[in-house]
Amino acid sequence: MGTGKATHHEGFRPLITLNEARACDDSDPLAHFRDRFVIPDDVLYLDGNSLGPLPRATIDANRDLVERQWGDRLIRSWTEGWMDAPARIGAKIAPWIGAAADEVIVADTVSANLFKLIVAALRYDPARKVVLSEAGNFPTNLHIAEGAVGCVPGAELRVVPRDALKGAVGDDTALVLLTHVHYKTCERFDMPAWTARAHMAGALICWDLSHSVGAIAVDIADADCSVGCGYKFLNGGPGAPAFMHVAKRHQERFGNVLSGWMGHAAPFAFTDPYAPGLGMERWRTGTPSMLAMAAMESALNTIADVDIAALETKSAALFDIMAAAGDAIGLECTTPRDPAQRGSHISFRHPDAENVMSCLIARGVIGDFRTPDILRFGLTPLYLKYEDVWRAGAELVEEVRSR
């Protein structure tokens, strides 16, 4: 991981000029995607990793959902596309994570889906009782795991620092629970290596893809299960439905403890005993918001033709511009300089980060403050121009220098 000193660090290069940034925009093969989003004129939005912007198509999709499907078709819409939405939209997420279409479903929230999977994993091999995760993981993962281990007698949540994880995977490990890209530092786990390591120890692995899906190439390969968020890089809207994936080989063995009627084998048979639905259907719980589902589907349609390799290339270039800005003022960058070791945001430490971010927002540059000392900027190649990131970097330099 780089220290961010603006001297001879590998990967450092001086800030490009504004004209050079504009030239990059002129030859950017992704430039036309920007028009598919509503990007307010008054801000530089480097917060797509917290809430992706509104896809233009979603305005009409949402109006159609509300006015035609709900207003006019009413209850009839349940058989005209609503009932199948979780699986249909899940299939549109599948290529973004390297899963098969019938291994993904859209449902509930990341938190609820983690709960389902952790309990299922703990029941898979009752001899294994430990859920292993990383200190400083995104909090809901640890909070939910606390709740889930309380539901399985003898189960335990073990949280260790990243550098102690390897030594902690053992024959008591039921589940390794990792977040692919760290929400704060942007460090990326080596997914194939960690999946292999968990399997070698006889454990299952669950990946949280919230900060990677839609931003970088993800190949879930033979991981057992995963969850992910719809409202960040997938642009599904505030509180968009989350998704979850279960490898086909586990689908008939994993059970859903949140055994609601929508996951029943025959929801409209209205029978008293629960019987799990086939495949991913069993992971549904209650009735999903169709307003939320329609926005999610429209967002996925908006990016269906995006080349993920082009995203990664541009993301790396945007990173370099922002990193150079941080370097120029001596900020410590907590994000790895090697693109293969990170996601698509960049974070710097600053002792007065909360104030710095407030002032940046007042200057029209929207990023995130993350406690206690992190300035975080989302780099979303779909709709950010090189010029945007150049300007954001210049504002960061000016703001920090002014203090």
Place this chain on the structure above:
Amino acid sequence: MGTGKATHHEGFRPLITLNEARACDDSDPLAHFRDRFVIPDDVLYLDGNSLGPLPRATIDANRDLVERQWGDRLIRSWTEGWMDAPARIGAKIAPWIGAAADEVIVADTVSANLFKLIVAALRYDPARKVVLSEAGNFPTNLHIAEGAVGCVPGAELRVVPRDALKGAVGDDTALVLLTHVHYKTCERFDMPAWTARAHMAGALICWDLSHSVGAIAVDIADADCSVGCGYKFLNGGPGAPAFMHVAKRHQERFGNVLSGWMGHAAPFAFTDPYAPGLGMERWRTGTPSMLAMAAMESALNTIADVDIAALETKSAALFDIMAAAGDAIGLECTTPRDPAQRGSHISFRHPDAENVMSCLIARGVIGDFRTPDILRFGLTPLYLKYEDVWRAGAELVEEVRSR
């Protein structure tokens, strides 16, 4: 309960004439509410108890949410009203169930909220292990209870017929789980009597208000907790967020097993250990869909000035019109004739109910078929005219007579 024979049953009266129905509409004190909803011209919509129609104000509320709050304000909206929405909207539901404003929160689905409350109730007094519910309860209640008892060692779900419930409440009962108005028959439990009975036995009680809230007067009084649905009589839209209530005296003792970050005491402190939020905040789990929340809030604003007593009076009158239609063709009505013993829908048995309902829908009368032999019609006084129900009754008579 009435048998529905069209002879001398108490409460039977002959079908009024169409002109009389129109006269009722002319003097209906609720008539002006209809204009607040989008009611398609081509159908008689007697299915508001499955999916309430679109409130006109929701069209603009939804557009504002999507285009201004999301599209323009982006992440800033979280501090401009989004974060507080679950409690703020919960407070708008509170008067509909007789709870205090700070006893209700809007979150997740009925199924997820039931799960949270059942586990909390089972942990309340570890000496009590039984969740008691009714055979034929709305299926998700029983399905979710199956999942929840599996999370508490020694816990058990006991499902008995309605007439055996009284004898089954005992000193092993942790929780009595009842649905206030039955989704199929429309029978209503005597809420004060059952709450008292549970408490007398030292048990907790949880009411599912999905088929009563917004349709009839509900006074949760000293019940321990309850859940309810936003998409039926509250008109919050397909898959609207659900709500839950916990009596203030339990709020610091009940814990949420679905311990997600949004229910944390300080969600943005990002600390590893979970610490429950104050009051109802702890019942939040993941990030809620703000599209769904906005539609829910708009729906509640739409009906904020409705007089529930007037609703009940009109509901009873609409019931009589529809009941008389059923009587005229000898259908068995499974719904009690005494308004105090029912909710706001009416159900008839017909051996070929599925086909009859298909044909009625083809005639433009939308109700529900409920397996195996139930024709169900929602009577929603806010936007149904007397004439609508008269016409629906006439179509029912014609359809059944034609067979």
